[in-house]
Amino acid sequence: MSWLTVAKKDFKGARRSKSLWAAAVLLGLVAVVLAYGNQAFRQTEVEAVQGLFRTLTQILAVLLPIIALTATYMAIAGEREGGGIKFLLSLPNTRRDVFTGKLLSRLAIVASGVVFMYIAASSVSLTKHGVFPLGVIAGTLLLTILYGSVFVSIAVAVSAAAASRSRAIANALASYFVLVILYVFPDIQVKTVVQGIHTSLLGMESNPDLYNAVQYTSPFLAYQKAINLVVPNRLEQQLFRDSATNLDGDEPMWATDVDLNLPVYLTDEFSLVILAFWLVVPLLVGFWAFKRTDLE
Amino acid sequence: MPSIQTNGLTKQFGDDMVAVDDLNLSIEKGEIFGFLGPNGAGKSTTINMLLDFIRPTEGSAQVLGMDAQEETAAIRECIGVLPEGYEFDDHLTGREYIEWTIETKAADDDPDEILDTVGIRDDAARKASSYSTGMQQRLAFGMALINDPDLLILDEPSAGLDPNGIQRMRSLIRDRADNGTTVFFSSHLLSEVEAVCDRVGVMTEGQLVAMDTIKELRKKAGGRESIMLECATQPTRDAVDDLNAVSEVLIEGTTLTAYCADPAVKADIVRQVDDQADVVDISVDETSLEELFNQYTSGGRDGMAQEEANTEFEEVPV
Missing domain, CATH: 3.30.70.260 (ACT domain)
Known part of the structure; x- marks a missing residue:
């Protein structure tokens, strides 16, 4: 169980980090401001609070990866650069213990931050609107922790594979760009690029399902689709409306009661598979790299 | 069973940089072995291979009869290490580092006793990152002593220590060796090695150029x-x-x-x-050991091992 002592020490150290507390306070403030400003305009109090938590997830979709990556990218790279790894590995710890311990500690840290934010948002909402829509709050909380964990996993992997701080920063930035930024702005879409290659270079017939499937590999989109699973229909966000089976349809952006007829790999449920992939695969790759590298 | 045994241990970085070249060492139980050489001779690389921080390109090493690459956890149960080039950069106090080590080693040492032994009890409640180099070295040495290890691996242990600290460390090392602990002691300081070691291996450019008692070495060098x-x-x-x-x-x-x-x-x-x-x-x-050392190492990296030896004693608050 020596991963546990690695995790405990790491968590203890992180708990005393001023910058982590600053980040937590900032998150709490964002939550409070959002919750306080949230009005039940032409809707019930419950609907208003449900809407608030969906808005929160939309903000966190962009923000949480940054928090998770910055809180984690130095987890192992920092020990390597500072030489702390020499103490860790002179004691009866294996590299697996160090990797596992660091991962669990950082997962706990990021999850605590999310929970903190949720406590802030839900208590302000409860005071202001007198309601606590448990289903939406618990559902989005769990998915948000899962989403944060995906980026912790990526950052631990990046950190384990990097020999220095600068390398770890570069890799963390690159993963944020490739996995989030590329999907945020509608003008520079991955699927447009794929489409261009597919139709122009390869001369194939246009296949929106394929492009959407490629687009859907992003944890950023997967998270948003996953949120659809736990919020009421009216709050669902419809993506991939141009998919083959719906080409003729002229669906509204916010479909209220019509579920798009999508292939299984584009459904909301499939998002969990994608998130699970991003949770596990980076860890395997990162650990493989860490296990065989020379630590100096 | 030797405490440390290496068989043709070799580490090559890249295509042409051979850091350690076909090293054969055998260190007996209870021995204080001085591993001497100028900077960049391959001492730390050797230690890093013994600890499985880096992997040999050829050859093998056994620590306490266990394979250094395969049985890392079991080896780490039984050794104490004072590494080189570390930092205490977590937000933990000196005492917490000691406590963490005790917990990880599942030892039953008393933290206060260890802190007393290395002389930092008064500063135990301060963050270790605020310690001076010498105090960090004391703390790291204290961590290495926990759980009475069978083998102490000390990489440049006197770096940053004041003369009192060095004296204390020497007597601790001797005490431990008298109780059967094997001590593997790397240094570029001759005075260090001469003062505590039973036997010495001289390393230069990745090769072991001499291994014997100081007395015998002096004879062989034509002193x-x-x-x-x-x-x-x-x-x-x-x-x-x-x-x-x-x-x-x-x-x-x-x-x-x-x-x-x-x-x-x-x-x-x-x-x-x-x-x-x-x-x-x-x-x-007497023929000074410095001369002897220079003879073996062709003057080391820049021919001035003596100069390094003198500047090493930095001023450190006690």
Whole structure:
């Protein structure tokens, strides 16, 4: 169980980090401001609070990866650069213990931050609107922790594979760009690029399902689709409306009661598979790299 | 069973940089072994291979009879390590580092006792990152002593320590060795190695160029001693000419200097010169170990091992 002592020490150290507390306070403030400003305009109090938590997830979709990556990218790279790894590995710890311990500690840290934010948002909402829509709050909380964990996993992997701080920063930035930024702005879409290659270079017939499937590999989109699973229909966000089976349809952006007829790999449920992939695969790759590298 | 055994241990970085070249070491239980060499000789690389921080490109190493690459956790149960080039950069106090080590090693040491032993108990409640280099070194040494390890691996242990600290560390090392702990001690400081080690291995450019006791090494290096006699009247060469072991005699005024390969002949020199021209003062000069060291390492990285040795004693608050 020596991963546990690695995790405990790491968590203890992180708990005393001023910058982590600053980040937590900032998150709490964002939550409070959002919750306080949230009005039940032409809707019930419950609907208003449900809407608030969906808005929160939309903000966190962009923000949480940054928090998770910055809180984690130095987890192992920092020990390597500072030489702390020499103490860790002179004691009866294996590299697996160090990797596992660091991962669990950082997962706990990021999850605590999310929970903190949720406590802030839900208590302000409860005071202001007198309601606590448990289903939406618990559902989005769990998915948000899962989403944060995906980026912790990526950052631990990046950190384990990097020999220095600068390398770890570069890799963390690159993963944020490739996995989030590329999907945020509608003008520079991955699927447009794929489409261009597919139709122009390869001369194939246009296949929106394929492009959407490629687009859907992003944890950023997967998270948003996953949120659809736990919020009421009216709050669902419809993506991939141009998919083959719906080409003729002229669906509204916010479909209220019509579920798009999508292939299984584009459904909301499939998002969990994608998130699970991003949770596990980076860890395997990162650990493989860490296990065989020379630590100096 | 040797405490440390390496068989043709080799580490090559890239295509042409051989950091450690075909190293064969055997360190016996209870021995204090000095691993000597200039900076960049491959000492730390060797230690890093023993600890599985880096992997050999050829050869193998056994620590306490266990394979250094395969049985890392079991080895780490039984060893104490003072690494080189570390930092205490977590937000933890000195005591917390000690407690963490005790917990990880599942030991039953008393943190206060360890802190006392290395002399940092008064500062135990402060963050270790605020310690001076010497205090960090004491803390790291304290961590290495926890759970009474069978083997202590100390990489440049005196770096940053003040003379008192060095003295304390030496006596702790001797105590532990007397109780059966094997000590593997790397240093570029001859004085260190000379003061505590039973046996010495000299490493240069990745190769072990000598391994023996200091006394034997000195003999092998062709070291000689000189004896200088201040006399009442001017002595002559005749006084010592019949002694075979005397290789050279210099006379300047009333001072006679004789060089000899065999130290035992010094008494004869004194006796015979005294018969001829009353000896009033005697001084003896051994071949300095620095010279010996330089002989083996061709002067080290920049031919100035001596200079490094002198600047190492930085000022550290106690």
